[in-house]
Amino acid sequence: MTDRTDDDVAMITRADAEACDATDPLAHWRDEFVIPDDHLAYLDGNSLGRTPKRAVDALRHVVEQQWAGDLIASWWEHGWLDLPLRAGDTLAPLIGALPGEIAVHDSTTVCLFQLVNVAIDLHRTRDGDVGRPIVVAVEATEFPTDRYVIDGISVLRSPGDVPVVVVRHGLDDLQGVDVVVRSLVDYRTARLAAIVEETRRANDAGAITVWDLSHAAGVVAVDLEGAGVELAAGCTYKFLNGGPGAPAFTYVRRSVQDDVVQPIWGWFAQRDQFAMDRAFDPRDGVGRMLNGTPGILGLTAAVAGISLAADVGIDAIAGKAARLSDFALDVAGELGLTCSTLRTPASSGGHVSIHHDDATELQRRLASERVIVDKRDPDVLRFGLSPLTTRFVDVHRGLTTLADLIA
Ligand SMILES: Cc1ncc(COP(=O)(O)O)c(C=O)c1O
Numbered sequence: 001m002t003d004r005t006d007d008d009v010a011m012i013t014r015a016d017a018e019a020c021d022a023t024d025p026l027a028h029w030r031d032e033f034v035i036p037d038d039h040l041a042y043l044d045g046n047s048l049g050r051t052p053k054r055a056v057d058a059l060r061h062v063v064e065q066q067w068a069g070d071l072i073a074s075w076w077e078h079g080w081l082d083l084p085l086r087a088g089d090t091l092a093p094l095i096g097a098l099p100g101e102i103a104v105h106d107s108t109t110v111c112l113f114q115l116v117n118v119a120i121d122l123h124r125t126r127d128g129d130v131g132r133p134i135v136v137a138v139e140a141t142e143f144p145t146d147r148y149v150i151d152g153i154s155v156l157r158s159p160g161d162v163p164v165v166v167v168r169h170g171l172d173d174l175q176g177v178d179v180v181v182r183s184l185v186d187y188r189t190a191r192l193a194a195i196v197e198e199t200r201r202a203n204d205a206g207a208i209t210v211w212d213l214s215h216a217a218g219v220v221a222v223d224l225e226g227a228g229v230e231l232a233a234g235c236t237y238k239f240l241n242g243g244p245g246a247p248a249f250t251y252v253r254r255s256v257q258d259d260v261v262q263p264i265w266g267w268f269a270q271r272d273q274f275a276m277d278r279a280f281d282p283r284d285g286v287g288r289m290l291n292g293t294p295g296i297l298g299l300t301a302a303v304a305g306i307s308l309a310a311d312v313g314i315d316a317i318a319g320k321a322a323r324l325s326d327f328a329l330d331v332a333g334e335l336g337l338t339c340s341t342l343r344t345p346a347s348s349g350g351h352v353s354i355h356h357d358d359a360t361e362l363q364r365r366l367a368s369e370r371v372i373v374d375k376r377d378p379d380v381l382r383f384g385l386s387p388l389t390t391r392f393v394d395v396h397r398g399l400t401t402l403a404d405l406i407a
Helices: 014-022 027-032 053-077 083-094 108-127 144-157 195-204 254-259 296-312 314-334 359-368 392-406
Strands: 102-105 134-138 165-169 179-183 208-212 231-234 248-252 351-355 374-376 380-384
Touching: 014 314, 014 392, 027 296, 053 296, 083 102, 083 248, 083 296, 102 296, 108 134, 108 144, 108 179, 108 208, 108 231, 108 248, 108 254, 134 144, 144 165, 144 179, 179 195, 195 208, 248 254, 296 314, 314 351, 314 392, 359 374, 359 380, 359 392, 380 392
Parallel strands: 134 165, 134 179, 179 208, 208 231
Antiparallel strands: 102 248, 231 248, 351 380, 374 380
């Protein structure tokens, strides 16, 4: 199959896409990535971002010079001990946080487990015993790991038949809700939640919100400080291009850090970590969210990806995400594809979702045409739009190829 030309039925042509790329102020950032096959339309950066060249360089340096050369002294001489917090400070401006409010560590699942427990206990401290089980509310359609974590906490904290933590599905009625867990960007549709209004509404109802920024970090201009968010987590392997299984991040607003007691008492969270015989006494600041020894190689790659995004700046990135998304929706509309993603700013710009009953087969056939998209059962094909690497021609070729396969 060949790319479409101006003679084809789509009114938006490949030439139009090329013109968008030619005037794209962010186009040159693609050169910062390792891209072995320039023809590949990689539209899955919303699941796993591409490989920054600086990640390859940094990993080589850390492995060859630090690990191989300086060995264990590297923990002190090369700042490995602090790397989770320095990575957090690099990430901070991308999500509207302040220095000292983010730790980069573990998986999003672990971070959410910690933060939901933190929110439950913070709520108890603030409001005392509410005389009923603590209610944690989540959308029934929320990303699975978020729901599983909450269900697991409910079981863990409610031994026997006495409900101590209960789960409520749905966020329409927050009466009696104590903790809300909410994704800023819906993983199926890319719909963007109103973070300011929703955080305020939960606060007014007496609830603490734990925001999941996994599909937002590195593509949405989030302002955690301005929105009054207290607790948030998210991953770095999507739009932050941090690498497969890259460590996640935990955000704890400075004003609540001293009140936070998290459930995994590891020695990296301990004040005076190397005074081995003390009882657990959490360190000051967001460092108390750490657990055990951080994976330095994963962190090294994550810092490379995060720093690249920080160099570009989140406003510029979010602007391109919006342009890519609206372009994709224009093309999809002309091709008659069924799309559940709204136009920006109602959606995040991070992906557009096309629905088709044969999604599984279409994903496979797209891959054989060198178009990589992501699938979510039962019928969603997600076309990921990663502003630093996705070209308008990739979007155009991906969607027109899909339309040809469906025809
Ligand atoms: C909204 C959301 N939360 C959490 C996760 C995954 O968490 P983890 O990094 O623990 O795999 C994802 C993964 O895609 C996600 O989309």
